[in-house]
Amino acid sequence: MADEEREFDYRIGDFQQVRRLLYERSGISLSDSKEQMVYSRLARRLRALGLNSFTAYFSHLKQYDEEWQEFVNALTTNLTSFFRESHHFVSLAEHLKKHPRRNGPVRIWCSAASTGEEPYSLAITAMEAFASLHPPVQIIASDIDTGVLQTAAQGIYPLSRIDQMSNERKKRFFLRGKGSQEGMVRVRDELRELIEFQQINLLDPRWPIEPGLDVIFCRNVMIYFDKPTQQHLLERMVKLLRNDGLFFAGHSESFVHATHLVRLIGRTVYRPANPSSGRP
Ligand SMILES: C[S@@+](CC[C@H](N)C(=O)[O-])C[C@H]1O[C@@H](n2cnc3c(N)ncnc32)[C@H](O)[C@@H]1O
Structure with a gap:
């Protein structure tokens, strides 16, 4: 202009x-x-x-x-979608089935949750993996942007957002709006109940997250940060993961060079590189 x-x-x-x-x-x-x-x-x-x-x-x-x-x-740029980079959800389902935790729920941190499609996709994956609407899973969904978090917590989306989803998933996990809500869908309450939404700025020196996480989703946010910030955040996140935990990055975010921190085990999926004595 x-x-x-x-x-x-x-x-x-x-x-x-x-x-x-x-x-x-x-x-x-x-x-x-x-x-x-x-x-x-x-x-x-x-x-x-x-x-x-x-x-x-x-x-x-x-x-x-x-x-x-x-x-x-x-x-902020908030582009997201349900089951974006769908191969990650396949890996997650396998991980959940292989590592069902016996004492305490499986803990997942979705650290750049945007308008909620990503944490709800995590919740759907957990319900399917455990074949239950009440799987032993806790999801913390955070973002720096309070506007998107509000949308996420409401869980109401235009019908077109779930176009690509199977009919079975649409029926099982979404309610269609009627009257003034025609053309919209709302996620089932059971999905929302698995997720705790909170504002977290990844740049903050302290995060209100307990260590011992099973899974961290940190996708398509690192690209906005410079290399030293990315490295520093990865280091902090890895410390929060269990030894057998998984770190999911976005499709254009690579940490293969951070071999002292993580080991690549799938398409942009990583494990902590070194078992830490402090980690469960
Ligand atoms: C492009 S979206 C990615 C959403 C989702 N993870 C995905 O892959 O579909 C990036 C998100 O990162 C958030 N973000 C940017 N800087 C952040 C920060 N310092 N702390 C937490 N979230 C941040 C933005 O608000 C935005 O919602």
Whole structure:
């Protein structure tokens, strides 16, 4: 978009300022190509707040703490879908069948849950693997973005989101909306009951997650971070996993070089490299 067509004055310095602030808050590294995306996403915030320039928006951010969450929510990319990279759910089902835990539930952390399709796919996989609507599984689904977490917790989606799913899954796990909810589906309560939704910024120095996890899904979020941040997060996540736990990364995220931390055992699926004495 040409400068003169823009509603708000937007200079390269504004983009650089946004890039710096977002990196500090969330670890997300924006490339130069995201200049227009930043403008259109934040222009909505300026309009909503009745501000007339990016400079005024930066002052507003300094003054009103609550705007930081809106700032982050506006700039995250939340693309996701049910059973995305479906081979991971096949591996997970095999793992659950091979490692049924006898004392305590199987614990899964879905660390970039977005609008919920990924944790609900985990919950469906668990129900199918244990052939029960009440499998011994606990799922923590977290994200930095509070807007997507709200959608996730509601579990209501346009019917088109489950287009690709088998009829059997559609029938077993979703309820079709009627009246004003026509064209929408809602996940069954049993699915929601398996999942605890909470906001976690992966950049925070402490996560409210107990060690001894069986599975971590950390897919399609590391790509937004620079290499040192990725390495540091992987190190912290591996410490939370059991020795026989699994770490699932996204299709374009590779940790094959981090041999001191993880060992590749399937398509972007890893195990902790070294049995840790502190780990169960
Ligand atoms: C592209 S989506 C991936 C969703 C899902 N994992 C998948 O693969 O379909 C990336 C998600 O990472 C979240 N995210 C980005 N930075 C984060 C951070 N610092 N901490 C936690 N989540 C973050 C975004 O809000 C977004 O929902």
